[in-house]
Amino acid sequence: MNKLALPLFMIVMAALPQVVSEYQVYLLTLTVIWAIMALSMGLVLGYIGQINLGQIAFVAIAAYASTLLRLNFGLSFWLAAPIALAVVVGIAAIVGLITLRLRGPFFILVMLAFAEIVRLIIANWQEVTNGPLGLRGIAPPEPIFGVSFASKTAFYYLALVVLVVSLAALLRLVRSKTGRMLVAVREDEILAEFVGIPIMRQKVTGLCISAFVAGLGGILLGPFLTILAPSQFTLFASVDMIVMVVVGGVGTLAGPIIGAAFLTYIPELLSFANHFRPILMGVVLIVVTLFAPQGILGLLRGFKRTLAREARDGQ
Amino acid sequence: MLAQQVVNGIVLGSIYALSALGFTLIFGAARLVNFAYGEILMLGAFFTLTLMSALGLPFFAALPAGMAATALLSVILFYLTIRPLTRKSYTSLQGELQVILVTLGLLYVLRESAFIIWGSAPRKIEMGISGIVMLGDVVLTRQRLVVILIMAIMVTALYLMLYRTRIGKALRAIAQNREGAAAIGLDGDRIIAFVFAVSGALACVAGSLLGTLYAVEPAMGGAPLLKAFVIVIFGGLGSVPGAIAGGLLLGLIETLAGAYISFAFKDIFTFLLLIAVLLLRPAGLFGRTR
Amino acid sequence: MASEPFLAVDHIAKHFGGVKAVKDVTFTVNRGEILGLIGPNGAGKTTTFNLISGLLPLTGGEVRLEGRRISGERPDRIASLGVARTFQGTRIFPALTVRENLETALLARAPVGFWADWFGLPAARAIHAAIGGEVTNVLDFIGLSAQAERIAGDMPYAHQSLLGVGLALALKPRLLLLDEPFAGMNPNETAGAAAMVQRIRDSGVTVLFVEHDMAAVMGICDRIVVVDQGSKIAEGAPAEIAANPRVIEAYLGSDEDA
Numbered sequence: 124m125n126k127l128a129l130p131l132f133m134i135v136m137a138a139l140p141q142v143v144s145e146y147q148v149y150l151l152t153l154t155v156i157w158a159i160m161a162l163s164m165g166l167v168l169g170y171i172g173q174i175n176l177g178q179i180a181f182v183a184i185a186a187y188a189s190t191l192l193r194l195n196f197g198l199s200f201w202l203a204a205p206i207a208l209a210v211v212v213g214i215a216a217i218v219g220l221i222t223l224r225l226r227g228p229f230f231i232l233v234m235l236a237f238a239e240i241v242r243l244i245i246a247n248w249q250e251v252t253n254g255p256l257g258l259r260g261i262a263p264p265e266p267i268f269g270v271s272f273a274s275k276t277a278f279y280y281l282a283l284v285v286l287v288v289s290l291a292a293l294l295r296l297v298r299s300k301t302g303r304m305l306v307a308v309r310e311d312e313i314l315a316e317f318v319g320i321p322i323m324r325q326k327v328t329g330l331c332i333s334a335f336v337a338g339l340g341g342i343l344l345g346p347f348l349t350i351l352a353p354s355q356f357t358l359f360a361s362v363d364m365i366v367m368v369v370v371g372g373v374g375t376l377a378g379p380i381i382g383a384a385f386l387t388y389i390p391e392l393l394s395f396a397n398h399f400r401p402i403l404m405g406v407v408l409i410v411v412t413l414f415a416p417q418g419i420l421g422l423l424r425g426f427k428r429t430l431a432r433e434a435r436d437g438q
Numbered sequence: 439m440l441a442q443q444v445v446n447g448i449v450l451g452s453i454y455a456l457s458a459l460g461f462t463l464i465f466g467a468a469r470l471v472n473f474a475y476g477e478i479l480m481l482g483a484f485f486t487l488t489l490m491s492a493l494g495l496p497f498f499a500a501l502p503a504g505m506a507a508t509a510l511l512s513v514i515l516f517y518l519t520i521r522p523l524t525r526k527s528y529t530s531l532q533g534e535l536q537v538i539l540v541t542l543g544l545l546y547v548l549r550e551s552a553f554i555i556w557g558s559a560p561r562k563i564e565m566g567i568s569g570i571v572m573l574g575d576v577v578l579t580r581q582r583l584v585v586i587l588i589m590a591i592m593v594t595a596l597y598l599m600l601y602r603t604r605i606g607k608a609l610r611a612i613a614q615n616r617e618g619a620a621a622i623g624l625d626g627d628r629i630i631a632f633v634f635a636v637s638g639a640l641a642c643v644a645g646s647l648l649g650t651l652y653a654v655e656p657a658m659g660g661a662p663l664l665k666a667f668v669i670v671i672f673g674g675l676g677s678v679p680g681a682i683a684g685g686l687l688l689g690l691i692e693t694l695a696g697a698y699i700s701f702a703f704k705d706i707f708t709f710l711l712l713i714a715v716l717l718l719r720p721a722g723l724f725g726r727t728r
Numbered sequence: 729m730a731s732e733p734f735l736a737v738d739h740i741a742k743h744f745g746g747v748k749a750v751k752d753v754t755f756t757v758n759r760g761e762i763l764g765l766i767g768p769n770g771a772g773k774t775t776t777f778n779l780i781s782g783l784l785p786l787t788g789g790e791v792r793l794e795g796r797r798i799s800g801e802r803p804d805r806i807a808s809l810g811v812a813r814t815f816q817g818t819r820i821f822p823a824l825t826v827r828e829n830l831e832t833a834l835l836a837r838a839p840v841g842f843w844a845d846w847f848g849l850p851a852a853r854a855i856h857a858a859i860g861g862e863v864t865n866v867l868d869f870i871g872l873s874a875q876a877e878r879i880a881g882d883m884p885y886a887h888q889s890l891l892g893v894g895l896a897l898a899l900k901p902r903l904l905l906l907d908e909p910f911a912g913m914n915p916n917e918t919a920g921a922a923a924m925v926q927r928i929r930d931s932g933v934t935v936l937f938v939e940h941d942m943a944a945v946m947g948i949c950d951r952i953v954v955v956d957q958g959s960k961i962a963e964g965a966p967a968e969i970a971a972n973p974r975v976i977e978a979y980l981g982s983d984e985d986a
Contacts (some may be wrong), residue, residue: 174535221717227534228471228675232667233716236709239664243706292846299845299852300835307832310821316804317813318899319836328842358660362542369539374823405546412539413522 128377129291136283140276148275154387155282156343161367161379162289163336168365169374170297171329172309176361177218177234180241181334183356185211185341187245190258190351200264204342208335215334219327235358246353257352261345278347285339286380293376296332305329359401366408372420381419441576443697444690449582451689452589453651456644457662458669458681459596460637466613466676467633470520470537474544475641476663478515480656481548482508482642483649484556487563497565501646505639512638513631519544521627545659552656560653563646585647592643593682596636600678605632613676668712732795734759734934735780735903740789740799742775749775751958752789757903762925762935764949766942768979772958773938774816774907780936781813781905782806793903808837812901816908818892822881826872826891829880830863833898862898869931870894870924886917890924897928904928906937910944922948942979946970954978 136155140148160182167175189207192198198206222233245252252258264272264281272278296302304325307315316322345351363386364379371382386407390400415422461475486504489495495503519540569580600606608629644662645654652658669688673680688708696704733756742750750772757763767773778784780791782803791799798806807813821829838855845852867873870890875883880891889909896904909925910918925948929935939945945952946966954962954969956978962969969975 174538221713225716228465228538229671229716231471231538232671233713235664235667236712240706240709243703243709247703247706295848296846299848300838300840301842301846303828303832303835306824307821307836310823311819314815314819314821314895315836317807317819318833318895319804319808359546362546365539365542399550401546402550405543405550408543409519409540409547412536412543413519416536 129287129294133283133287136287137280140279145275148279150388150391152275152279152282152347153391154384155279155286156340156347157363157367157387158380158383159282159286159289159343160337160340161364161371161383162286162293162376163333163340164361164364165368165371165373165376165379166293166329166333166336168368169376169378170302170305170309171223171326171333174231174365175234175330175333176231176358176365177236177238177241178333178337178364179356179358179360180238181211181215181337182341182344182360183238183241183245183353184214185338186344186351186356187252187258189342190261190345191251193261194258200342200346201267207342208338211334211338211341212331215331216327219330220323223323223326223330238356238358238361242353242356245356252353255353257350257354258345259350261349261351263346272346282343282347285343289336289339290376290380293332293336297376301325301328362408363404366404368418369416370407370411370418372418373416375418375420378418378420385419439575441574443693445573445576445578447690447693448686449578449585449651449689450693451686452586453644453647453685454662454665454669454689455682455685456589456592456640456647458666458673458685459592459678460640460644461663461666462670462673462676462678462681463633463637463640465670466678467609468524468612468630469534470524471534471541472637473538473541473663474515474548475541475637475666476659476661477545477548477552478508478512478638478659479641479645479648479662480552480654480659481511481645482638483563483645483654483658484552485642486646487561487649487654488556490563497563497646497650501643504646505642508642509635509638512634512641515544516631516634521631524627524630549656549659556656558656560655561649562653563649565650581650585651588643588647592640596640596678599636605629609633668708671712671716732792733757734794735936736792736795737776737780738790738792740776740779740791741787742772742779742784743787748958750779750787750955753955753958753960754789755953755960755963757934757936759934760929760932761950762929762937762948764945764952765936765938765955766940766945766952767955769940771956771978773955776955777813777905777907777938781811807899807901810900810902811905812896812899812903813905814889814892814896814907814909816911818885818888820880820888820891820895822879824880825877826880826883826894827863827867827876829891830866830894830898831859833895834859834862837899866894866897869897869927871920885912886914886921889913890921893921893924893928897933901933903934903936906935908939909937910939910941918944942970 139151143151160178163181164175164178167173167178185207188210189200189203192203192206193200218237222230222237225233246255248254263278266272270277272281304315304320307318307320308322308325312322367382367386368379369382370385371378371380386404390403411418417424457479461472464470464472464475482504485507486497486500489500489503490497520537523536523540565581565584567580567584571578571580571583600610609632612626612629645658648658648662665688669681669684670676672687673682673684691711692704692708695707699707735757737753737755739752739754740750741748741752753772753776765773765776775784779786779799782798782801782805786799790797793809793811798809798811821832824832838859840852840855867876870893872887872890872894875887880888883891889912893906893909906925909921913921922944925935925937949966951964952966952969953960954972954975961974961978962972964972
């Protein structure tokens with residue numbers, strides 16, 4: 124069933140723009156970009172076992188770096204994006220080497236400080252970033268291989284491809300040695316070190332991969348919103364990602380995507396007033412943490428188990 | 439002028455110290471990082487403001503009532519959201535992380551509730567004290583002098599509570615050794631609830647004072663929360679004297695860096711300092727390194 | 729060097745502040761034997777054990793493996809030299825299945841390339857297949873084949889304890905250090921675990937274990953070292969130890985909860 128889930132998901136997501144309105148395509152794109160970012164947070168929460176309140180900084184760095192390269196140096200999106208991703212991974216490696224030694228609240232606080240530093244630099248480095256007013260008029264990616272991304276639908280497909288490729292790559296990753304070593308370190312550091320796992324190297328590798336995925340979300344953000352401003356990259360954006368992961372299910376890769384769909388698409392669909400979205404996020408985070416710490420996927424699994432038990436008892 | 443900047447720094451630092459005290463008390467007693475603390479502080483300020491505007495109370499009458507209300511709210515939130523987690527053994531995430539998630543959720547809920555109840559317009563709390571005092575060349579408004587005084591009174595009261603009362607002793611016992619305290623029959627939950635009450639009261643004072651100097655608004659909680667993080671890391675997470683010293687230090691650093699280095703980049707400077715402290719002295723500037 | 733014993737524990741000491749947990753302990757372990765390290769609670773046997781495996785730094789003395797000094801090395805380095813240990817209270821990866829636990833221990837030092845494994849290249853697959861085979865062997869050896877797909881943290885303690893031994897065996901040690909392998913086991917389980925310890929020895933691995941319960945030790949040890957209050961008080965064959973008045977006094981005089 125799980126083997127079928129990914130292709131099925133791809134087919135449904137690919138078919139949707141053919142049947143829905145342009146506004147729905149906008150919403151779907153937003154959901155897909157949030158799903159990419161939530162996926163990056165899912166890796167941190169589920170496989171490094173830490174809360175990273177600085178995750179949004181990786182998104183911000185990729186978004187600004189790629190957009191500035193395009194605006195100031197005239198690079199094409201397709202050249203600016205890989206450079207921006209390399210920058211993000213480099214920064215994640217340096218930050219990780221410094222911060223991943225710290226445990227529990229200290230890691231959380233220092234990553235929060237890191238994200239604040241990044242946001243404050245963006246807000247105050249007026250000459251380059253245009254400060255709080257932000258960068259405006261960001262164009263869609265240039266055509267490549269004869270494919271234009273000027274239309275909303277074409278851009279949606281680009282985002283979807285990024286999501287599906289990231290998901291497939293991460294699914295492989297968590298089943299490879301790297302993924303197993305990350306889980307081992309998360310489960311018991313002393314035992315992990317004893318069986319010969321280089322702990323710091325594993326954690327830094329994990330953070331770099333996660334930052335890369337967050338960066339993928341970042342490079343899409345500029346062309347999608349056409350505006351980048353420091354106010355988009357506050358602590359609350361990191362928390363939103365956490366809520367998505369927790370709601371979907373920690374320790375899985377499908378979880379963050381389900382969470383992103385629930386918390387981006389559904390509230391917009393029900394056209395909640397903007398005020399109620401944060402409250403909804405907060406209430407959902409509290410309720411899920413208290414009553415369903417395994418998230419939606421955990422509930423589904425529990426439901427399946429109950430059904431199986433009833434079927435067995437019935438015989 | 440240096441002397442003037444130092445005095446300004448002490449005023450700012452007094453409020454920072456008060457903000458950080460409530461945060462660090464909770465960490466010290468219960469090992470909980472309370473991300474909703476800034477919002478408790480904001481609500482405390484709104485309680486004082488509302489008591490003044492609705493009942494016409496003067497500031498010094500509204501403040502104690504506001505403190506009581508904030509303390510009560512803080513305790514209720516503890517019993518509703520945090521205690522169920524500290525009771526339960528963890529499942530998919532460690533308990534510590536779950537508490538952080540829940541308090542992050544509270545942060546959203548409290549801030550947006552305030553937004554819906556009071557709107558986003560910033561409002562000032564009038565202390566009803568005017569005039570200035572000259573200390574040599576240094577100008578100090580009477581209002582700012584009162585801020586320093588209130589912080590001194592609060593710190594004294596906190597120390598008396600911690601070192602002269604039975605509950606204070608129990609609290610310190612719990613902070614040092616949770617199991618040991620339970621073994622001699624101390625009820626951990628009730629003491630931690632008490633800490634939440636004290637923390638709420640202190641947050642109300644800090645929020646109300648911020649409201650007299652700047653403004654009361656739903657978004658005001660974010661900055662004090664970040665400052666509290668910085669301060670408790672400067673001073674050592676969980677340390678009361680560390681929070682006071684760290685608060686004053688941060689006030690001075692910010693004021694001096696803002697005046698002599700760059701106003702726009704003073705916060706960046708603070709956070710870089712924070713990271714440096716975390717890496718070089720993880721137990722805090724004033725803490726003992728193990 | 730021909731006279732150098734397999735493992736030499738040479739006048740080791742460990743002080744915690746003013747407390748001398750281990751004052752001065754000296755003994756040797758011969759290749760291919762099962763040596764029991766026993767003593768009443770608080771005698772310093774677990775500290776001795778942690779000193780040998782490198783989990784704690786020594787205050788004095790040294791530990792040599794085949795003449796080579798290993799004290800002062802990092803625990804993972806000592807492990808890679810062929811000294812594996814289990815942990816008191818058992819350390820496993822609780823969220824993983826039994827099979828995955830053993831795979832993890834085997835995979836940790838396997839020469840699998842990061843990219844080759846990510847993209848599932850044939851070289852990486854071959855290594856995974858080889859590891860799969862080794863896991864099956866270890867599962868057989870520790871008698872957990874039937875539990876291979878269970879989540880390790882959900883198993884009863886005795887099974888977790890066996891898995892702990894399996895994790896140590898997966899490191900292919902020449903010397904295996906077992907920390908209270910029979911703790912929390914009923915007599916049946918103890919007998920099974922004791923038989924396993926003998927099979928481990930028969931497969932060519934030297935075994936040193938710490939045990940609190942004297943009776944469990946007597947049947948399977950070739951030699952026994954007894955420590956009390958941080959010092960060695962006796963050494964010899966099980967029969968000699970059982971008759972040694974100092975040992976009897978140490979056990980009867982110090983604690984009753986054994």
